[in-house]
Amino acid sequence: MPACRADSGYRGSCVIFRSATIEGAYVISPQRHEDERGSFARLWCARELAAHGLDTRFAQCSLSTNTREGTLRGMHFSVPPHPEVKIVRCVRGAVYDVLLDLREPSPTFGQWFAEVLNADNALALYIPEGVAHGYLTLQDGTDVFYQMSEFYDPASARGARWNDPAFNIRWPAMPKFVSERDSSYADFNGPRT
Numbered sequence: 001m002p003a004c005r006a007d008s009g010y011r012g013s014c015v016i017f018r019s020a021t022i023e024g025a026y027v028i029s030p031q032r033h034e035d036e037r038g039s040f041a042r043l044w045c046a047r048e049l050a051a052h053g054l055d056t057r058f059a060q061c062s063l064s065t066n067t068r069e070g071t072l073r074g075m076h077f078s079v080p081p082h083p084e085v086k087i088v089r090c091v092r093g094a095v096y097d098v099l100l101d102l103r104e105p106s107p108t109f110g111q112w113f114a115e116v117l118n119a120d121n122a123l124a125l126y127i128p129e130g131v132a133h134g135y136l137t138l139q140d141g142t143d144v145f146y147q148m149s150e151f152y153d154p155a156s157a158r159g160a161r162w163n164d165p166a167f168n169i170r171w172p173a174m175p176k177f178v179s180e181r182d183s184s185y186a187d188f189n190g191p192r193t
Helices: 046-051
Strands: 015-019 026-030 033-035 038-040 060-066 071-078 086-092 094-101 112-118 124-127 131-137 142-148 157-159
Touching: 060 071, 071 094, 086 094, 086 112, 086 131, 094 124, 094 142, 112 124, 124 131
Parallel strands: none
Antiparallel strands: 015 026, 026 124, 033 038, 060 142, 071 131, 071 157, 086 124, 086 142, 094 112, 094 131
16 A cells, blocks of 8 residues: 555655654654645654654653743653653744753764754654653744653653753753753763663
């Protein structure tokens, strides 16, 4: 069966996977099919994720609403027994989205990757287990949609500080709004369990 169909017939893959510089992470971009009515794009396809060897099970979806530009959320991840795979997408506004590899055996351990996600480009990030995620809003009224492979478990939730000198993440602007929790993570001293 073809991966994607539009009104005029098969046009190949509906989503394009581009490897991020973090091992196992991907930028996912939909192919839009446009006509006089507007456009149509498939945003998620289990078959296409499976064809790339990616996790296709998702237990939960969430929406993060951010009223003001300059809001920073992150860097969050979960540890066993409830590590999460995430797919994140900005559905309104824009974010500078950052992934940080905290997996000790990974060849990209300690490295970060960033991509601008916005409602217009419809890009998503596939975030493997053990990779921290965070973002800075670039516009007022920004919403980020999450798909997660596990149910949220507070005991498994961890974080790394957004400005930890161990990682030297280059943000496009100084955050204006950061939660106390996200500002108070200790300096990174190695893998967290």
